[in-house]
Amino acid sequence: MGESVAAIVLAAGQGTRMKSALPKCLHEVCGMPIVGHILLALRGAEVVRPVVVVGKGGEEMIEALSDRGFALEFVWQREQLGTGHAALMAKEILSDHQGPVVIMAGDTPLVSAEALIELIKTHRESGAHCTVATVKMPDPEKYGRIIRSASGEFDAIIEYRDADAHQRNINEVNTGIYVVDGPTLFRILPTLKAENDQKEYYLTDIVSVLRKEGKPVATHVFTDADTFLGVNDRWQLAQAEKIMRLRIAKLHALNGVTIRDPDTTYIGVEVQIGQDATIEPGTTISGQTTIGSGSRVGPYTIVDRSTLGSRVTAFMSRISEAEIGDDVKIGPFANIRPLSKIGNGSKIGNFVEVKKSKLGPKVAVSHLSYIGDASIGADSNIGAGTITCNYDGFQKHLTTIGAGAFVGSNSTLVAPITIGDGAFVAAGSVITEDIPADALGIARGRQEVKEGWAQRWRNKNKVNQ
Incomplete structure (x- = not known):
């Protein structure tokens, strides 16, 4: 395995x-900040000590990444003096690190753990002091070019802005990801000079320094340019979002999930879906959502930070921060709002809104109802058009x-009101008092039937015409 690996993520x-106004690295790709994807890849590659270099908007970035539970250390780059200067900011924290250090930009969300594992392996096996x-790329644009000798040996990296016309025709480019031995890195970084058009300290100059010293440097040539797309x-x-979205959809499909239309399906990176589930077109699933086996979600359904059990059907509806049991049917046009819990075998039908409520097993709320701040026992039936009046203008009940x-x-x-076990509420009632168990509550005007009234009404109006 070798010595432990540290990392420096340049996000300043x-x-x-x-x-x-939002720092670039905090813009989200499939529900995760750009830099968050990098940190997940580093974790997957068993990098044990990631250090993030922050600058403008650093306080916001520190707060956002800490809230997501990443174990990180942060350093500041107060002046924008180049990538070499940014990496140098981590010296105080990592000066005692003897193993490899991965250095990478914080704006490459598509880099995978597998790619980093390959790179670290090449570095260790080659014996190089630095591996790039x-x-x-068929169209390298403004990436730094890889300069090789006539024999094919890796000589240097030339930034696009400093390259001549011949060098700009080179299609092998620097991805901005390096592995450098810790002692070598922090020995060379303070010696770098800003001898370029930008007057910046380039991290890429480490390669030239090592070549002059006669120390071995290496490259690992990847074939998938999309992996290193910078944002x-x-x-x-x-x-980046499109590539990541299709990558996520493919991963779920290969794990036994049917994705009807990957081009219109949006699944976040933190989502978990059980086997034999089906995701229909036009569906968005985000946050730390879990969907059980055999469930069918969509079409045109939004699920965010929720748990859905097995064999759930959710059709043209929205579910947010809710817990849905097994064998539940939802929709169409249902809205399950935060802090709601729907019991096994229940039904939430068309145009039903449930908010901060707990419904027991086999509860039916099939049509046109609002259930807010409520607790409903098992096997209850809530008729069409039922409204829980939970707000009195000052507080919820x-x-x-x-x-x-x-x-x-x-x-x-x-509300506040209690309907007892087995009680009935007559249709059209406005209930303001508790109803005991097995009782009938009725609160409406008594019906009166007037025989022959309709015919007399028609005759009267016919005479007056």
Whole structure:
């Protein structure tokens, strides 16, 4: 295995081309900040000590990454003096690190753990002091070019802005990811000079220094250019999102999930989906969402930070921060809001909104209802048009409905109120007082039938015409 691996993630760039108040590295790709994807890849590659270099917007980045539970150390680059200067900021923290150090930009969200593992392996096996990840691109644009000798040996990296016309025709480019032995890195970084058009300290100059010293340097040539796509503007962000989205969909499909239309399906990086689940077109699943086996979600459904059990059907609906049991049917046009819990075998039908409520097993709320701040016992039936009036203009109140209760259509339950086990509420009632178990509550005007009234009405109006 060798010595442990540390990392320096360069995330202090200003990101002006993003045209955003949010730091570039905090823009999200498939529900995770750009830099978060890098940290996940480093974790997957068993990098034990990641250090993130921050600059403008650093406080926001530190807070955002800490809230997501990443175990990190942060250092500041107060002046933007180049990548070599940024890496040097980590010297105090990592000066005692004797093993390899991965150095990479914080704006490459598509880099995988597998790619980093390959790079680290090449570095160790080659015996090089520095190993650079390179890739061949048909259109390298403004990436730094890899300069090789006539015999093919790796000589140097030339930044695009400093390259001549011949060098710009080279299609092997620097991905911006390096592995450097810790002692070598922090010995050379303080000696770098800003002898270039930008007057910046280039991390790439480490290669030239080592070549002059006669020390071995190496490259690992990758074939998939998309892996190293850097995000510098909103269009590149959209490209990265598309690549990541299809990568995630493929991963789930290969694990036994049916993805009907990957081009219109959006699944976040933290989502977990069980085997034999089906995700229909136009569906967005985000956050730390878990979907059980055999469930069918969509089409046109949004699920965010929720847990869905096995064999759930959610159709043209929205579910947010909710817990859904097994064999539940939801939709169409249902809205399950935060802090709701739906029991096994329940049904939430069309145009039903549930908010901060707990529904027991086999509860049916099939049509046109609002259930807010409520607790409903098992096997209860809530008729069409039922409304729980939970707000009195100042505070919310609880509605409690017992097991086996039956609430008739178009009923209004004014909280705080309790409907007992097995109780009935007559259709069209406005209930303001508790109903005991097995009782009937009725609160509406008594019906009166007037025989012959309709015919007399028609005759009267016919005479007056």
